[in-house]
């Protein structure tokens with residue numbers, strides 16, 4: 219472990235009494251008085267405590283968010299002022315980036331080097347949407363004489379944001395930054411595994427001068443606080459990132475008041491390797507694609523389709539990379555892969571090892587837990603699989619991938635699209651025609667050609683099929699956080 223790392227600021231925040239809820243600008247205990255533990259996955263020990271908000275706290279947060287939404291201090295704020303406010307939030311995040319990265323890393327086990335990069339991305343998201351606040355245009359429509367017709371883009375209203383534990387503030391920023399740029403108000407519920415960074419983020423929002431009630435933070439469990447947000451009659455929109463299973467529940471719960479719903483869900487993204495590709499680069503990049511954040515990313519390279527002529531050689535190259543990944547404590551500067559987030563996730567992921575064996579997949583490397591405190595799992599590769607096996611169909615969300623051989627382009631495409639998901643896909647080839655043919659034919663929200671994991675806030679992100687509904691980032695988030703109103707004026 220690095221001895222020079224200064225952990226005092228993050229420690230001072232994490233230590234001490236249970237964190238509170240942010241409601242209407244005030245920090246309050248859950249109305250029930252209940253709290254819950256959060257665990258450090260790097261050692262399995264209790265890290266801290268947070269307020270266990272439930273339906274009563276969500277009600278209070280929604281009241282505060284509604285009041286803030288209707289207050290001219292927020293609804294009447296000049297676009298330039300809104301833009302400045304988002305930039306001040308970005309500045310606050312940057313000024314406290316190391317502390318936020320350490321809090322998040324301690325809570326979810328992400329290597330500190332990766333958590334730092336993710337917090338930098340959180341600040342950048344606010345900078346990007348600060349630019350949008352002054353560029354949300356309606357249109358002047360062609361109209362007959364005597365009529366003036368135009369459209370207004372108005373905020374949707376009160377938004378509930380339910381986010382997962384793999385990138386707590388990343389997922390939150392993707393939702394909150396555009397929501398605020400458009401003039402909405404927010405109730406954020408972080409995952410029960412990772413409540414801490416959201417609480418610190420809430421303090422920074424207040425310091426940045428966000429009016430009270432514009433963002434409220436309710437820590438708590440999915441089945442209580444999360445479900446209350448999904449079903450609430452006075453929430454106008456829910457933005458959710460997490461499992462497909464819970465996404466379906468949120469959509470079902472939304473019908474009471476027909477709230478708008480955007481869902482960013484799971485994946486089983488095909489990464490397709492043709493024999494003409496640069497196989498060394500393909501193997502190195504694909505390896506990162508499956509062990510990044512211990513495989514706990516929605517776009518993980520969890521299904522690798524490899525031409526039969528290179529299947530064994532590619533499996534060997536990939537295994538070499540997998541064995542060389544520096545696995546260790548998240549605080550260690552050399553660490554690129556840490557633990558998985560929780561005991562529950564550890565059990566779920568390691569449970570697939572027996573499933574893969576029973577299905578007849580060949581274990582190339584890994585396949586075991588790592589014998590040390592905390593929830594560490596070896597980077598694991600199965601090969602010679604087929605697309606009907608459970609390890610090829612289900613999202614594992616751990617450092618586990620599976621190789622499936624194919625014989626030609628048509629078969630690769632058929633296997634790639636034979637999945638309930640459609641989040642991302644990649645094609646490795648030097649044949650330009652094939653690359654772009656595949657890019658068109660793959661049913662996925664993101665397609666990579668000769669790369670993996672690269673994304674940009676400027677470009678929309680989201681899924682086909684059961685990987686979600688709607689898109690986040692880019693201009694698409696502005697559309698998702700506004701309603702369009704047509705206005706007709708009679709001029710005579």
Ligand code: NAI
Pocket residue numbers: 380381382383384407408409410438439440441443444445446448459460461462464465467468482483484485515516566613614615
């Ligand atoms: P989850 O979908 O249960 O949790 C995500 C968020 O939803 C959390 O804030 C949770 O509190 C909330 N939630 C849970 N049940 C809810 C309900 N009934 N109503 C409203 N909100 C609810 O994910 P979980 O259980 O942590 O992980 C299970 C699997 O889900 C993973 O193995 C992975 O396959 C997938 N997953 C995908 C993610 C992604 O980025 N696409 C992120 C997290 C999990």
Ligand code: MG
Pocket residue numbers: 440464
């Ligand atoms: Mg769950």
